[in-house]
Amino acid sequence: MGVMLGLLRNTQEPTRTVDALQPGASGDHGLPPAGTETEIERLRGVIAQLMHTAAHDPLTGLLTRGLLLERLQNELAREAADDARIAVLFVDLDNFKLVNDSLGHGSGDEVLSEMARRIVGCIGPQDIASRFGGDEVVVLHPHAIDGSGEALGQRILAALADPIFISGKxxxxTASVGIALCKPGVKSAEQLLREADTALYAAKDRGRARLVEFNDELHTRVEKRLQIESDLRAALRKSQFFVEYQPQxxxxxxxxxGVEALVRxxxxxxxxxxxxxxxPVAEDCGLIVPIGRQVLLESCRQLSEWMQAMPGRPLAIxxxxxxxxxxxxxxxTELRQILAETGIDPASLCLEITESVMMSATEEVVRVLNQVKALGAYIAIDDFGTEHSSLSRxxxxxxxxLKIDRSFIDGLSSEPGDTAIVSSILSLAYAMGKHTIAEGVETREQAAMLLRMGCEVAQGYFFSRPVAAERIGPMLSRALWxxxxARALHSAHATEGLARRGHRYFIDEFLDHIGAPMGTKAGP
Known part of the structure; x- marks a missing residue:
């Protein structure tokens, strides 16, 4: 492999594609017709072609992982003759899976090829780029001085942010970049690559489409994350998760x-x-799937127990x-099995999804949610109002x-803007025929204001903290507030009627504009 790398350094640019070196192309790499050269010359051509194929990724034409690792090891082994450092940049496309899912894998391959071409256009003559797998490219910048590594990363971000035209679309x-630097002889190739990968993870975690440089703080954070992941796996084996319930x-x-099931x-x-x-760690490593399955099963079993203890008493979870x-x-399939096993009415179950997830849901997610709705269960949008929701969406x-986020409830009575937002959400929900639940109610004043504004259901520490299942039973037979x-309640209904009609007029105009089904509009 060392001989091959030497040949590559002297006879070919790392960035040239496979197509440029196919038989018949210019240069010494094309295979001559049989009989026109000696057998030795033909073998030289065959060997050169095989060496190129072995050294380059067939889709992007970038160098293979093995060659970059060898080059990186050589750079780390050199003597530190100046202040230059060795920089490794991990480049990864953001949400690339959506491209494959929506446009197909053929279009995804075109995006990857264009990604490689643009990265090659950013690097210098001493730099090399390698496809490490999937949509991940590693760039070696062996002589980083005066912030040149960070500047290279920013050039790559800018180049990849430009639109790509695929099949006329x-x-x-966007892309995220993680960068790690060190002087020769200080770290191993594996360590430097791991640190760059850690920085890439941090860039994704901070919102994507950015560059993050590795530092000791990131190292501590990643070590903690790895420990949490390891502990989570043990927690699943040892049944350390349990569920608490907060009354609605x-x-x-x-x-x-109703009650909300909350994993602990x-x-x-x-x-x-x-x-x-x-x-968040469970989401990233996929453990949220078995954890979520366990919580859903336990919650439905518990609801079944409560309903058996108090037959005829309506309760949702x-x-x-x-x-x-x-x-x-x-x-x-598992959801239907859980409902059948526990015997609860699907209409007693409500599945919560955050607003950000709902608004960016893929077709597959929407399809499954429609199946859940057709089954008779409800779907709730959690933390509603914290994202930029499209009315048509x-x-x-x-x-x-719609579950009104607690950040707006906090400002009731003290922040006029929050009061207006809550009132508007209530009017929007009413106009679109949706239910509302206010989260994070902590005072009697907040509960009273929500009642006056027309909110029907609320949850929060004012009524009860999340508690063990056995403490919910006694709450089902008494009022929590x-x-x-009666006069205050009558006044609340009158005040709510006046406020709602004003907001309803505004909301109705929006809904008319987007063509939303409203049912019967509010009267005068």
Missing amino acids: EVVV VRLKDGCVV WRHPVHGVVAPGEFI TVNVSPRQITEPAFF LRDMPAEV EPRS
């Missing part, structure tokens, strides 16, 4: 009409771990699901419940 695919209260009388992790060392610390769960081929989604007086 304009495709915009009908505001007009304080009765519990009882870590043997750290105690109960907050979901925000392990759910909402369970969070991730897009990775939904796109699992067996998800819908909202109209087309199979969601019947009471409006102060």
Whole structure:
């Protein structure tokens, strides 16, 4: 391989494509017709062709992983004669799977070829680029000085951000770049590549379409993430996950009409771990699928127990699901099996998906959600109002419940803007025939304002924190809050009517514009 690399350095540019070196092309690499050269010369041509094929990726023409690793090892072994450092850049397309899913793998290959061509146009004569697999390209910049490595990464980002025309269609695919640098003799090739990959992961985590340089803080964070992933796998084996339930209260009388199932992790060392610390890791590594399956089954079993203990008492349960769960081929079949096994009415189950996921849902996700809706279960959009939802997209989604994000509830009575947003969401939901649940209610004043504004159901610490299943039973037979007086309740309905009609006029105009089905509009 060292001899091959030497030949490549001296006789061919790393960036040339396979097509340029096919038989009949210019240069010494074409195969001469039989009989016109000696047998030795023909063998030389065959060997040269085989060496080129072995050294280059057949789709992009970039060098193979093995050659880049060999070159990187050689650069790290050289003497540090100046202040130049060795830079490794990991380049990865953002959401490339969507290109394959929507346009097909043939178009995806065209995007990858164009990606390689643009990266090659950015690198210098001493740099090399290699396709490491899929849509991931590694660039070796062996003499980085005065920020040249970061400048190269920015050039690559800019080049890849330009539209690509595939089969007459304009495709915009951004990229993320992670970069790691060191002086010769300080780190191994494996370590430098691992650090660049870590920086790439951080770039994705911070919103994509950006460059991130590796540092010690990233190293600590990644070590923690790897430990969490390892602990999550052990937690699944040892049944360390459990479910708590937060009541959802009908505001007009304080009765519990539903509960939200919330997964918890009882870590043997750290105690109960907050979901925000392990759910993102579980999403990334795919463990959210078995965790979600376990939570869904446990939640439905628990609902069945409550309903058997109080026959005729209506109660619903909402369970969070991730897009990775939904796109699992067996998800819908498993859902039907769980409903059949537990015997609960599908109309008692509501699956929650965040607004960001719902608004960017692929056709496959929407198809499965429509199946869930046809089964009789409900779909809720969680954290509604925190993203830039399209009204036409909202109209087309199979969601019947909007959960108003707690950030807006916090500002009720103190932030006029939040009050206006909550009122508008309520009016929008009413006009489109959707239910609403307000999250994060922490005070009586907030509950009273929501009641006056026409919100029907709410949840939050004011009513109850998430609790163990055995503590829900007693709550089902009593009111968790009471409006102060019948007069106040009557006043609330009157005030809500006036406010709603004003918002309804505005919302109706929007819905007319997008053609949303509204049913009967509000009267004068």
